Amino acid sequence: VARDAEFFRSSKGFSAMTGAEVSAIDRGRRVVTVKMAATGETIEHGYDKLVLATGASPVKPGFPIPDDPRVRPFQKPEDAQVFRRMAEAGKIGKVVIVGGGLIGCELVESAAGLWGLETALVEKEGHILPYVLDSEMAAMAQRHLESQGISVMTGCEVDRIKSRGEAGLQVGIEGSDALEADFVFLALGVQPNVDLARQCGLDIGPNGGIQVDRHMCTSDPRIFAGGDCVETTHRITGKTFFISMGSLANRHGRVIAEILAGGNEEFPGAFGTSFLKLFDYNLGATGLTERRAAASGFKPRCVWGTFPDKPDYHPEKRIFVVKMVYDGDSERLLGLQALGRGDATRRVDVFAALLQKQATVGDLFDFEPGYAPLYSEALDPLHHLAGMARARQRGVMFRHPGHALSSEAGEIMILDVREKEEAAAKPLPAAVAECGCDYSNIPLSELVERSSEVRRDKRIVVVCQRGSRSYQAALFLKAAGVHEVEVLGGGLQSQL
Amino acid sequence: VARDAEFFRSSKGFSAMTGAEVSAIDRGRRVVTVKMAATGETIEHGYDKLVLATGASPVKPGFPIPDDPRVRPFQKPEDAQVFRRMAEAGKIGKVVIVGGGLIGCELVESAAGLWGLETALVEKEGHILPYVLDSEMAAMAQRHLESQGISVMTGCEVDRIKSRGEAGLQVGIEGSDALEADFVFLALGVQPNVDLARQCGLDIGPNGGIQVDRHMCTSDPRIFAGGDCVETTHRITGKTFFISMGSLANRHGRVIAEILAGGNEEFPGAFGTSFLKLFDYNLGATGLTERRAAASGFKPRCVWGTFPDKPDYHPEKRIFVVKMVYDGDSERLLGLQALGRGDATRRVDVFAALLQKQATVGDLFDFEPGYAPLYSEALDPLHHLAGMARARQRGVMFRHPGHALSSEAGEIMILDVREKEEAAAKPLPAAVAECGCDYSNIPLSELVERSSEVRRDKRIVVVCQRGSRSYQAALFLKAAGVHEVEVLGGGLQSQL
Numbered sequence: 002v003a004r005d006a007e008f009f010r011s012s013k014g015f016s017a018m019t020g021a022e023v024s025a026i027d028r029g030r031r032v033v034t035v036k037m038a039a040t041g042e043t044i045e046h047g048y049d050k051l052v053l054a055t056g057a058s059p060v061k062p063g064f065p066i067p068d069d070p071r072v073r074p075f076q077k078p079e080d081a082q083v084f085r086r087m088a089e090a091g092k093i094g095k096v097v098i099v100g101g102g103l104i105g106c107e108l109v110e111s112a113a114g115l116w117g118l119e120t121a122l123v124e125k126e127g128h129i130l131p132y133v134l135d136s137e138m139a140a141m142a143q144r145h146l147e148s149q150g151i152s153v154m155t156g157c158e159v160d161r162i163k164s165r166g167e168a169g170l171q172v173g174i175e176g177s178d179a180l181e182a183d184f185v186f187l188a189l190g191v192q193p194n195v196d197l198a199r200q201c202g203l204d205i206g207p208n209g210g211i212q213v214d215r216h217m218c219t220s221d222p223r224i225f226a227g228g229d230c231v232e233t234t235h236r237i238t239g240k241t242f243f244i245s246m247g248s249l250a251n252r253h254g255r256v257i258a259e260i261l262a263g264g265n266e267e268f269p270g271a272f273g274t275s276f277l278k279l280f281d282y283n284l285g286a287t288g289l290t291e292r293r294a295a296a297s298g299f300k301p302r303c304v305w306g307t308f309p310d311k312p313d314y315h316p317e318k319r320i321f322v323v324k325m326v327y328d329g330d331s332e333r334l335l336g337l338q339a340l341g342r343g344d345a346t347r348r349v350d351v352f353a354a355l356l357q358k359q360a361t362v363g364d365l366f367d368f369e370p371g372y373a374p375l376y377s378e379a380l381d382p383l384h385h386l387a388g389m390a391r392a393r394q395r396g397v398m399f400r401h402p403g404h405a406l407s408s409e410a411g412e413i414m415i416l417d418v419r420e421k422e423e424a425a426a427k428p429l430p431a432a433v434a435e436c437g438c439d440y441s442n443i444p445l446s447e448l449v450e451r452s453s454e455v456r457r458d459k460r461i462v463v464v465c466q467r468g469s470r471s472y473q474a475a476l477f478l479k480a481a482g483v484h485e486v487e488v489l490g491g492g493l494q495s496q497l
Numbered sequence: 498v499a500r501d502a503e504f505f506r507s508s509k510g511f512s513a514m515t516g517a518e519v520s521a522i523d524r525g526r527r528v529v530t531v532k533m534a535a536t537g538e539t540i541e542h543g544y545d546k547l548v549l550a551t552g553a554s555p556v557k558p559g560f561p562i563p564d565d566p567r568v569r570p571f572q573k574p575e576d577a578q579v580f581r582r583m584a585e586a587g588k589i590g591k592v593v594i595v596g597g598g599l600i601g602c603e604l605v606e607s608a609a610g611l612w613g614l615e616t617a618l619v620e621k622e623g624h625i626l627p628y629v630l631d632s633e634m635a636a637m638a639q640r641h642l643e644s645q646g647i648s649v650m651t652g653c654e655v656d657r658i659k660s661r662g663e664a665g666l667q668v669g670i671e672g673s674d675a676l677e678a679d680f681v682f683l684a685l686g687v688q689p690n691v692d693l694a695r696q697c698g699l700d701i702g703p704n705g706g707i708q709v710d711r712h713m714c715t716s717d718p719r720i721f722a723g724g725d726c727v728e729t730t731h732r733i734t735g736k737t738f739f740i741s742m743g744s745l746a747n748r749h750g751r752v753i754a755e756i757l758a759g760g761n762e763e764f765p766g767a768f769g770t771s772f773l774k775l776f777d778y779n780l781g782a783t784g785l786t787e788r789r790a791a792a793s794g795f796k797p798r799c800v801w802g803t804f805p806d807k808p809d810y811h812p813e814k815r816i817f818v819v820k821m822v823y824d825g826d827s828e829r830l831l832g833l834q835a836l837g838r839g840d841a842t843r844r845v846d847v848f849a850a851l852l853q854k855q856a857t858v859g860d861l862f863d864f865e866p867g868y869a870p871l872y873s874e875a876l877d878p879l880h881h882l883a884g885m886a887r888a889r890q891r892g893v894m895f896r897h898p899g900h901a902l903s904s905e906a907g908e909i910m911i912l913d914v915r916e917k918e919e920a921a922a923k924p925l926p927a928a929v930a931e932c933g934c935d936y937s938n939i940p941l942s943e944l945v946e947r948s949s950e951v952r953r954d955k956r957i958v959v960v961c962q963r964g965s966r967s968y969q970a971a972l973f974l975k976a977a978g979v980h981e982v983e984v985l986g987g988g989l990q991s992q993l
Contacts, residue, residue, distance in 0.1 A: 014945040014973075236865075245716060248868035248875045255862075255884075269863045276867035285867050346873075347843040350866045351850045357863060358854035366751075367765045369732075370846045371772035371781050372744035377842075379744045388751075449510040477510075 013460035026051070026201035028221055035038050050223055050261055053198055053211065054254075055228035057245050058190035061101070066335035067164035072185045084184060088116045093183040095119045097172045099159045101129035103277055106142075108186050113151055114280055121152040121174070121180055128155050129480025133286045138324055138338045141495060145282050145340075193230040206232035208243040215267040217257045221461030225255030225260065227274050234270035237289055237335060237356065238297040243262040274353045281342055283321065288336030288356050291326050294439055302329040304389035304399050305490030307467035312342030312374050320467070322495045325386045326351075332362040332394070348382055362390045375418055389472050389488075397475045398487040400462055402495045410437035414459040418445040418474045419466055430496040433464065433489075445470045454479050458483040468492035522697035524545070524717055545756055546719055549694055549707065550750075552743050553687035558595070563660035568681045571604055580680060584612045589679040591615045593668045595655045596684035597625035599773055600639075604682050605789050607645055607740035612774055617648040617676055618640045619668070621665050629782045633899025634820055634834045635990060639774060641836075670807050687741050689726040693887050702728035704739040711763040713753045721756065723749030723764075730766035731787055733831060733852065734793040734808050735855050740769055756921045770849045777838055779817070781845030784832030784852050798825040800885035801986030803963035806839030806879040814840035816963070818991045821848075821882045828858040828890070844878055869947035885968050885984075893971040894983040896958055898991045910955040914941040914970045915962060926992040929960065929985075948977050956981040965986035 006017040020038035027034070032045045051307050059074035066072055075159035079437070087093050096112040098105050101124030113120040115289060122129065128139035129146075143153050154174070161173035162185055171181040193210040206212040210232035217225050221436050228250040232241040249271055259266035274287035294301035304325050311318040314342050321341025337352040339345035365387035372379055394401055406413060415438050417424055428434065439459065443451050455461060461483060463471040471488040478486045489496075502513040516534035523530070528541045555570035563570055567842060569576050583589050592608040594601050597630040599622030604902060609616040624635035625642075639649050650670070667780055668676040687704040693723070700716035702708040706728035713721050726905040745767055748897065755762035770783035781955035790797035799822050807814040817837030823830050833848040835841035851860060861883035868875055889895055902909060911934050913920055920938050924930065935955065939947050959967040967984040973984045985992070 008942055010942075011946055012942040012944060034797050095974050185912060236695050246868060248866075248877075251875045252880070254860075264573040266862075272865050274865045274867045274871045276869040276870065278871045283872075286864070287867065346867060347846055350843055353867070354847045354856075355851040355854070357860065357865065358856060359850070360850075360854060364853065366748075366762075369768050369770045369783070370744075370855065371770045371783065371842060371849070373774065375774045376772045376779075381745045383745075384748070444508075446504055446508040448508060450507055 004040055004366075009246065019231070023197060026197055026224075026486050028148040028201050028224070031223065040495065045210050048223070050225065051076060051491060052261075053192040053219070053224065053226040053230060054228045054250075055197060055226075055230040057193050059187065060189040061193050061339075062159065062162075064161050064191060065207060066161060066187070069164035069170070071183065072162055072164065072187070072380065074189075076185045076191070080186075082453040084186075087184065090175060093118055094122070095169075095180075095182045096184045096186070097121045097123065097124050097170075097180050097182040097185045098188055100190065101126075101128065101153070102132065102188060103192075103275060104192055105186070105291070105324060106130065106146075106279060108188055108279055109146060109151055112184075112186075113149060114453035116417055121151075121154065121182075122146065123157060123159055123174065123180075124153070124155045125153065125158045128218075129153065130284075132273070133277075133284075133290070134338050135290045135292055135403075137401055137495075138322070138340065140281070140403055142279060142284060142340055145279055149280050157222075171172075179363075185413070192227060193232075193243065195230060198226065198230070205243050205435065208232050208241060210241075212241070215269070216260050217253055217268055218260070225257045226256050236270040236272050238293075240297070242273075242480060245270055246271070252297075269357075272353055272356055274349065276346055276349070278341075282340055283343070283345045285345045286336070287349050287353040288334070288337040289326060290336060290338065291324075294326050294328070294335045299335060300334060301326050301404055302328075302390070303401070303490070304386055304393055304395055305495060306382060306389060307341075307492045307494040308385065308469075309378070310345075311376065312378050315374060320381075320494065321345040322491050323348065323386060324491075325390065327362055327390055329394075332390070334360050334362065334365065350382065362387050362394075385469055389468075390474050392472045392488075395476070396478070397472060397479060399472075399490045400487045402489070402491045406433060406436035406438055406462065407443045412460050413438040413462050414456050415440045416455060416463045417442040417459050417465070417473070418448060418463055418470050420444045420446065427466065427493075430493055433493060438462070445474055448474055448477060452478065452483075455483055457483060460487065462487045462489055464489040464493055466492050467494050506938050516569050519693060520955065522693055524697050524720070527719065531782075534535055536741055544719070546721065548757075549720065549722040549726060550618070550724045550746075551690040551693060551713070551726040554688050555683065555828040556685040556688050558655065558683060558685060561659050562683070563658055563666075565660035565666070567679065568658055570681070570683045571600060572687075578681075580682075583680065584614065588869075589614055590684070591665075591676075591678045592680045593619065593666075593676050594684055595651070595668070596686065597622075597651065597892060597909045598628065598684060599626065599771060600686075601682075601684035602626065602642075603773060604684055605642060605647055606775060607683075608680075609645060616648075617650065617678075619653060619655055619670065619676075620649070620651045621654045624834045626773075627778075628769070629773075629780075629786070630789065630834050631788055631820065631899075632820070632837075633897055633991075634836065636899055637818060638778070639778060641775055641778050649677065649751055650659045654674045672813065687725060689728075689739065690821075692724060694722065694726070697964055702737050704728050704737060706737075706739050708737070709828045712756050712764070712812055713749055713755070713764055714763075721753045723753050732768050734768040735791075736793070738769075740767055741847060742767070742771075752798040765853075768849055769853055770845065772842055772845070775836070778835050778836055779839070779841045780842045782832070782834040783845050783849040784830070785822060786832060786834065788822075790822050790824070790831045796825040797822050797831060797861075798886070798889055799897070799986070800882055800889055801898055801964060802878060802881050802885060803837075803988045803990040804839070804881065804965075805874070806841075807872065811870060816990065817841040817878075817985050819844065819878055819882060820987075821886065822885055826891075828886070829897065830856050830861065845878065857940075858883050858890075881965055885964075886958075888972050888984075891972070891975070893969075893975060894967060895986045898985065898987045902929060902932035902934055902958065905965055906958070908956050909958050910935040910937060910952050910968070912951060912957050912959045913938040913961070914944060914959055914966050916940045916942065919962070923962065923989075926989055928992045929989060934958070935967050941970055944970055944973060948974065948979075951979055953979060956983060958983045958985055960985040960989055 009017045024036040129137045163171040170182045204212040211226040231244040256266045256268045277284040308319040319342035321343035323339040326336040465471045475486045505513045521530040624632045659667040666678045700708040706724040725741045752762045752764045773780040805814040815838035817839035819835040822832040961967045971982045
């Protein structure tokens, strides 16, 4: 069903004017000035209540963009169409995507995965997906992109783009060699369109969006705003931020409609729950990253785990890595980041539901998911994460998977608690094998008897394949009087 | 890693005695009497704390079971092995499964789906999965089994099974013809093993399981119990019931271990969250069914919806039907039942998380799932269900998909709000086409203009393919002064 002006008239009973641009709002007289594209005519239109849904526009880079159809943002259907036509005609060999946020990463997947093009991604921040993931989780995502042949550059800024006609495009990077490209997508994010709101004197928030209250009402009680043009309250920090999501915009619309119809609906703000497909990886996140939690005044503690999405004996099981962030004082849940071939999205949605009700680590233990081997394990990854958080609260430290072991080589002994055959069959990843630390393999099944072999003069970093046996071993060692014990978060699986 | 006595000794540091049956508990002296299978010797073993994990046994039918290996429960690996050996040898043509609960339905899937055998399912209650689904949802599950060639008989009881040697088995059914079979599985559920507990005078609950408190402690403060031998508190009703689930047993074990180690862990009870695969259908449920909610003193109200698990334009989208039960007074969420080819399990797990925090219909609106078209729609099915519940609270009635229209043929006008082309392309299901009611097709897109055509002298039952347009239409008609409006729950899709 096409949702054109006629649809809204006949099925919803209201008139939608198209080709009609509002150029000014007169709040005193309660009229908007409308310029009609078809006739060039300018009319005035009165209102009792007014809703602004002016959306957002792509952020422009800090340098002039050449007037070349091969350099463009990704916002309108036309952007995709131009790309597609050129790709189909074989005119694109190399693509450069500037900006490694959600849209940038989706474009990488299309360019390389769907079209098989040589693709480079350039992200200004220190890691890709900076608003969604912490650095060590982003490193795993980046490694996966690289395994698919994508060139990923982080911490470096594009400072010019040159159009050289038939010879293609040149993308200049500060302090580095320029990249050649046949097509450049600028995916630098979007900024709220607030010209009209600003011009008529509505309050604009600290992040550049229209400021609204819980009823989506602006600083003028007759004017409401929703969608990508508004600021959003973060449901954990209570501070406003800017987030652009079709799903949130949709819910804004419903809240505003209820309010206009005399209801008392509220929009509660957002956690920033996000899903992303990266080739055969599923990626999901909700709530605060560790970095953001710390910046927001929490005392974030983190645990990491690698889990199968079905029991290990199931031939279709796939694994995923999860990081959970919670507050060390209150044990309130703060955020979850998950990625891998396994179905990470179900746990992220569950976690978002728990965040909504201000759940704690204890609530995670009490979560009762469905269990059938075709769908899940008897103990859910969320239960395991709760167990790890409890161990952490009892003093078992979890080592950040992104923290280099080599920097403390002299002080650390790596205790590999995998079974002997397993350790022989699966070699240590380079980050561990080459870190220069002392290493010992005492399988968990022998640890009770051989615990005297564990050195007391070094910090023990316990490792296993996925991280769940390690924390059992660490709990045991703690109880056995080994005080300096850490678990390698996420296990060997999550190491580069 | 095999978890034998040696594993527990070496990796956990405790001794597991196997081949050792406890025949009596002396609570006064705090000793258990143990009979050693290997030697025939009987020893006494003292305890400070004792944990009972005596499990459950298959419920036996009310008639004698023939001594024939082809008639058996499904509990031990041996049961599956005998079946498998016979099936591989081509000795099974027809299978009868007595009992249509979760295990019975899983067996149906194995016998018919995996082994391609002619399979009949006999359920004593009025519908299959009586503890998991309400009747109309069970009817959809049954229809799906039948579409796979399964013969399903409900509301009828097996009253004898005869072994006829080479001629196979005969399964007698009260008031009906006997069924021929080459193999019979008795899946009548399980009952807790409480002989030891009863013998030493521990309290047994009203459902036949050992009674325990929130710390899994029995009526003797030195004795704990967990797993299938205990009663469980329902997390909504607060009453005890009996439920047998590996996932719950696993969590019992952790709670008991914490308590024994000096902690203060609690087991919160259960919602009965269940997943089941029925051929290519996913089935999930959590919380109270409508019937159980009513029996527990709630005022259950229900809404039904049919949803795709991804946006409609996605080639891999699959649909599923959902029933939501909530309390009409408090708007507290009570239960969810979902089934279909789509991924129903994610929403069931999310709903279980919300139930845990005593969430309301309003909380469902505020749920913030991840959104990306590869995984979900901009508005989640749970948001739509919340919208329907709100409409219901405003007086739009939802008609039970299992309620026959034909019984009120003279009083009802069916208003089909599907678009004309759609109505022409997808014929009405028999339950609607042949119900004898007046019928009119006024597409939603024309309803505002043509609302005067809607009769005021009949009850209007609005239908569309999935049920979501119907409730919009019903809300509009209500506002337009048509008082007797009902929505066909779940849409035409959910009709037989």
